[in-house]
Amino acid sequence: MQKHTLVSARIIETNIKLQVMKLLKAVQYELGYTELKQINAGKSPFITQHIIPPAHRFGQAAIPAVLIGFYSYSQSGITAAANVLQKPLPFNWISELFNNATPDLLVRIATYAQVQHPESFLLSRLQDIAYEVIRSIKKHLGPRAKPLNVRQYLATQKKDILKYLPSALSLDILLNDPSLCTTVASQEKPQNLHYILGDNFPGTIH
DSSP, X not given: OHXXXXXXXXXXXXXXXXXXXXXXXXXXXXXXOOOOOOSOOTTSOOOOTTTSOGGGHHHHHHHHHHHHHHHHHHHTOHHHHHXXXXXXXXXXXXXXXXXXXXXXXXXXXXXXXXXXXXXXXXXXXXXXXXXXXXXXHXXXXXXXXXXXXXXXXXXXXXXXXXXXXXXXXXXXXXXXXXXXXXXXXXXXXOOOHHHXXXXXXXXXXX
């Protein structure tokens, strides 16, 4: 009876944690990014990218994009979810999450953020976000977490993440998942890769 009670208590505790913690907020805070804005908030007026200051647009695009990448990856199977818990770092998580779509992702994020940086620099920043996502997931779920817990947790976070994801990134198309579609009045099409990933840009991307 006591063992059953302990198991039930752990299940309740896990469920409470799943409901309370917003992964996007945790990652944004731990990495020191400016607080993200809800862009796609149901029927509420959305905040277009033109209202978000240029210096804040990289985080606005990159953090939810990486999080959605982890969501999509974890839902693809138990093995993928297990990798989130077990893959040793360093590991090229961005390529793992987005595969051949990685260059396109960089273009979309750079276009939205209006930055021109080398591809290697942008990848490094996205990789930092990926590492923090993993750290936050492990911290939140605890040392006894199972792959199923990862899948469930990221599934509970999906709705919240999509509120912040710029539609201009078109991740529903990039990841071939219509459930990731977010609707805004207009979208900017990605520009030429060579133009976007230029070496000289005076601004910052926080």
